[in-house]
Amino acid sequence: MPLEPFKSAQALTMGVELELQLVNPTDFDLSSSATDMLHLLGRGRFPGDVKPEMTESMIEVSTDVHTRHDALLAQLWQMRDALVAAGDRLNVGLCGGGTHPFQRWFHQRIFSKPRFKEISSLYGYLAKQFTVFGQHVHIGCGSADEALHLLHALNRYLPHFIALSASSPFFQGVDTLFDSARLNSVFAFPLSGRAPFLLKWEEFEHGYFAKMEKTGVVKSMKDFYWDIRPKPEYGTIELRVCDTPLTVERAAALACYLQALCRMLLERSDPPPAEDDYLVYNYNRFQACRFGLDGMLVHPQTNASLPLREDILATLRRLEPHAAALDSRAALDELYRVAAGEGNHASFLRRQHAEEGGVEGVVDAAIRCFREEVTA
Amino acid sequence: MPEALINLMGQVAWPLALAVAWLAGELGHRWLALPRISSYGIAGFLLAAGQAGVLPEVRGGAMALLANVAFGLILFELGYRINLAWLRANPWLGLTSVVESACTFYAVFVVAQALGVPILPALLLSALAMSTSPAAVLRVVNEARSSGQVTERTLHLSAFNCVLALVVFKAVVGYEVLSSAGSVFQAVWNSLVVVLVSAGIGALFGVAVPGLLRLLGGLARNATVVFALAVLMLTALTDALKFSPLLAALAFGLVARHRRVVLSQVQRNFGALGDLLTVLLFVFVGATLDWRQAQAGIGLALAVVVVRLMAKTLATTLFARLSGITWRKGALTGLALTPLSAFAILLLEQSRHLKLDLLEEVAGVMAIALLLEVVGPLLTRWALVWAGETQRKEEG
Numbered sequence: 225m226p227l228e229p230f231k232s233a234q235a236l237t238m239g240v241e242l243e244l245q246l247v248n249p250t251d252f253d254l255s256s257s258a259t260d261m262l263h264l265l266g267r268g269r270f271p272g273d274v275k276p277e278m279t280e281s282m283i284e285v286s287t288d289v290h291t292r293h294d295a296l297l298a299q300l301w302q303m304r305d306a307l308v309a310a311g312d313r314l315n316v317g318l319c320g321g322g323t324h325p326f327q328r329w330f331h332q333r334i335f336s337k338p339r340f341k342e343i344s345s346l347y348g349y350l351a352k353q354f355t356v357f358g359q360h361v362h363i364g365c366g367s368a369d370e371a372l373h374l375l376h377a378l379n380r381y382l383p384h385f386i387a388l389s390a391s392s393p394f395f396q397g398v399d400t401l402f403d404s405a406r407l408n409s410v411f412a413f414p415l416s417g418r419a420p421f422l423l424k425w426e427e428f429e430h431g432y433f434a435k436m437e438k439t440g441v442v443k444s445m446k447d448f449y450w451d452i453r454p455k456p457e458y459g460t461i462e463l464r465v466c467d468t469p470l471t472v473e474r475a476a477a478l479a480c481y482l483q484a485l486c487r488m489l490l491e492r493s494d495p496p497p498a499e500d501d502y503l504v505y506n507y508n509r510f511q512a513c514r515f516g517l518d519g520m521l522v523h524p525q526t527n528a529s530l531p532l533r534e535d536i537l538a539t540l541r542r543l544e545p546h547a548a549a550l551d552s553r554a555a556l557d558e559l560y561r562v563a564a565g566e567g568n569h570a571s572f573l574r575r576q577h578a579e580e581g582g583v584e585g586v587v588d589a590a591i592r593c594f595r596e597e598v599t600a
Numbered sequence: 601m602p603e604a605l606i607n608l609m610g611q612v613a614w615p616l617a618l619a620v621a622w623l624a625g626e627l628g629h630r631w632l633a634l635p636r637i638s639s640y641g642i643a644g645f646l647l648a649a650g651q652a653g654v655l656p657e658v659r660g661g662a663m664a665l666l667a668n669v670a671f672g673l674i675l676f677e678l679g680y681r682i683n684l685a686w687l688r689a690n691p692w693l694g695l696t697s698v699v700e701s702a703c704t705f706y707a708v709f710v711v712a713q714a715l716g717v718p719i720l721p722a723l724l725l726s727a728l729a730m731s732t733s734p735a736a737v738l739r740v741v742n743e744a745r746s747s748g749q750v751t752e753r754t755l756h757l758s759a760f761n762c763v764l765a766l767v768v769f770k771a772v773v774g775y776e777v778l779s780s781a782g783s784v785f786q787a788v789w790n791s792l793v794v795v796l797v798s799a800g801i802g803a804l805f806g807v808a809v810p811g812l813l814r815l816l817g818g819l820a821r822n823a824t825v826v827f828a829l830a831v832l833m834l835t836a837l838t839d840a841l842k843f844s845p846l847l848a849a850l851a852f853g854l855v856a857r858h859r860r861v862v863l864s865q866v867q868r869n870f871g872a873l874g875d876l877l878t879v880l881l882f883v884f885v886g887a888t889l890d891w892r893q894a895q896a897g898i899g900l901a902l903a904v905v906v907v908r909l910m911a912k913t914l915a916t917t918l919f920a921r922l923s924g925i926t927w928r929k930g931a932l933t934g935l936a937l938t939p940l941s942a943f944a945i946l947l948l949e950q951s952r953h954l955k956l957d958l959l960e961e962v963a964g965v966m967a968i969a970l971l972l973e974v975v976g977p978l979l980t981r982w983a984l985v986w987a988g989e990t991q992r993k994e995e996g
Binding site (some may be wrong): 250 | 680752
């Protein structure tokens with residue numbers, strides 16, 4: 225199947241997908257309840273879209289297409305309330321967080337759907353280990369070439385999203401010392417990582433995708449697990465490195481950060497992206513995963529070493545006029561507080577672990593964060 | 601010499617029976633996909649005094665206390681898994697429980713009367729029939745690692761109907777004492793006071809033990825042993841005082857959970873200790889059954905088992921949609937509630953001090969217990985499998 229044509233979308237529109245954890249409120253382990261939740265949610269009118277994910281203990285929700293922060297947040301709140309209400313009726317807890325801190329991957333059940341069964345038989349235990357929870361943000365692009373430009377221009381900012389969203393310090397019962405342990409599970413897939421450096425859709429379509437398809441390795445864009453990938457049928461690029469935050473407020477803030485950043489990048493005042501930018505890409509990404517906001521970046525063009533936190537704060541300041549134009553100041557203010565002092569959700573979860581003395585307490589705190597508007 | 605040999609056989613009869621039962625459990629699980637507890641019960645029944653005669657008479661004594669401890673651990677764990685907030689969030693669930701229990705009581709009573717059972721045994725039988733054996737349900741759930749709505753609801757409904765069954769049972773016993781001994785004090789003591797005090801002692805433990813754990817700190821490592829010791833103490837104490845160890849253990853778990861000290865995964869079933877005591881519990885329960893008595897009540901038993909299944913399934917199906925699940929899962933919940941044996945037998949066993957030999961008197965109980973010994977856990981297992989809530993083999 226050849227790649228479908230890139231559908232032009234209204235530039236700078238955004239949409240958010242969240243993969244959420246379904247948890248048993250008794251022992252705080254993951255609960256295989258996706259089928260039951262989908263049944264109950266399917267009876268009413270869900271204010272958004274809700275889908276099954278790879279294993280029975282995950283559920284994925286997505287918003288409509290938005291241009292404004294307040295409208296996006298309002299929809300996320302509605303979706304959250306509907307989910308919590310359904311969870312209460314079924315004795316199922318819902319929470320964000322990139323990983324479940326102590327679930328055993330071999331206990332997970334693959335959701336009964338042909339595509340998931342196929343992936344499961346191909347990847348084996350990797351598929352079950354893929355019981356991790358991410359936030360995906362779509363940004364609408366006016367043209368296919370614009371999409372590829374944004375995709376590659378964003379390479380330098382990618383660690384920002386990892387560090388700001390990181391909420392998966394615990395995995396399989398231990399503190400991994402990573403702020404985002406989730407991404408380590410994603411890297412295990414052969415088609416993960418970065419997209420090839422091609423800036424023209426022509427070349428991407430015929431020079432890359434068609435060849436890959438001929439090898440039989442991939443059938444559609446869905447088979448690529450890239451950090452950012454184009455989504456031709458929506459006319460968007462999709463950022464996939466974020467952990468699902470503990471609150472929907474943070475999810476909305478991250479989406480608006482990306483929106484403002486893309487607005488700035490479309491002005492093309494940064495130096496154009498180059499293949500060599502990717503020399504430091506994996507190193508920077510590791511720094512963000514491992515150390516979160518305390519990571520050190522190497523600037524791809526100047527090769528200067530700079531603290532990730534400083535880079536985020538500087539970027540937020542540069543984005544001020546764009547946030548003003550997009551009316552998303554509140555979103556960027558939240559991220560400013562995170563970078564300037566509050567810390568990300570990974571550090572919040574570590575504090576909970578120290579106070580509660582156990583990984584179960586971590587899940588308990590995550591459930592409370594998701595249902596209430598507490599500041600995490 | 602032969603006398604010494606017989607003596608020796610008597611000494612090792614119980615350990616031998618446990619080993620045989622365990623082996624049967626493993627083989628039955630592997631070859632016939634039987635829940636292990638079904639095989640334990642059958643092994644106990646076959647080896648019992650009334651059948652093969654390997655085991656000595658089991659009434660009373662140390663084994664009964666151990667069986668009570670084993671059951672106490674299971675009830676504690678069940679209580680710990682009950683989320684009372686769920687009843688508030690989903691009142692239909694509470695209603696399901698009440699209707700399910702009431703329907704069962706009524707249906708079984710009507711059938712027992714129709715088959716000529718006198719009123720008092722009929723009432724006791726109906727009270728017992730309300731309950732779903734928490735031991736069977738919890739063991740099957742843990743063995744299959746199932747999770748989902750049928751699993752959760754079966755566990756909750758089992759806990760609720762056991763409490764309801766126990767209260768009604770004690771009330772009937774109180775009424776019986778009143779009419780036979782004529783003492784109001786004794787009657788109230790044997791029903792109301794026993795229920796309230798048992799639950800009270802359990803609740804007290806539920807507050808004290810988590811408090812102690814918090815004082816000690818480092819609870820993740822110690823919690824299993826501490827809770828196990830507490831259940832041991834609670835069982836011995838309530839048994840000695842002639843209160844209800846069953847209700848006390850359930851109340852203990854329930855209160856401990858709502859005091860929020862979290863049990864970690866490893867401690868499901870109380871680990872290897874729980875596994876061992878479960879073998880003992882089901883062998884014990886199987887060994888209390890006597891083939892000759894069971895045979896006599898088989899007709900009644902069949903009728904009761906059928907109407908009980910119908911009543912439970914009807915109620916859980918009726919409220920399925922209203923409480924947020926599919927008709928199918930509602931019906932499967934009813935099916936999963938079939939097991940009965942352990943709870944009923946132990947309850948009768950514990951009423952021995954009343955000098956009413958209820959185990960023999962309550963017609964049909966033996967036969968029902970025997971019938972459901974294998975069928976009950978198997979139906980629970982099938983219900984969970986059909987609901988798609990267990991780990992499927994090809995992926996395990």
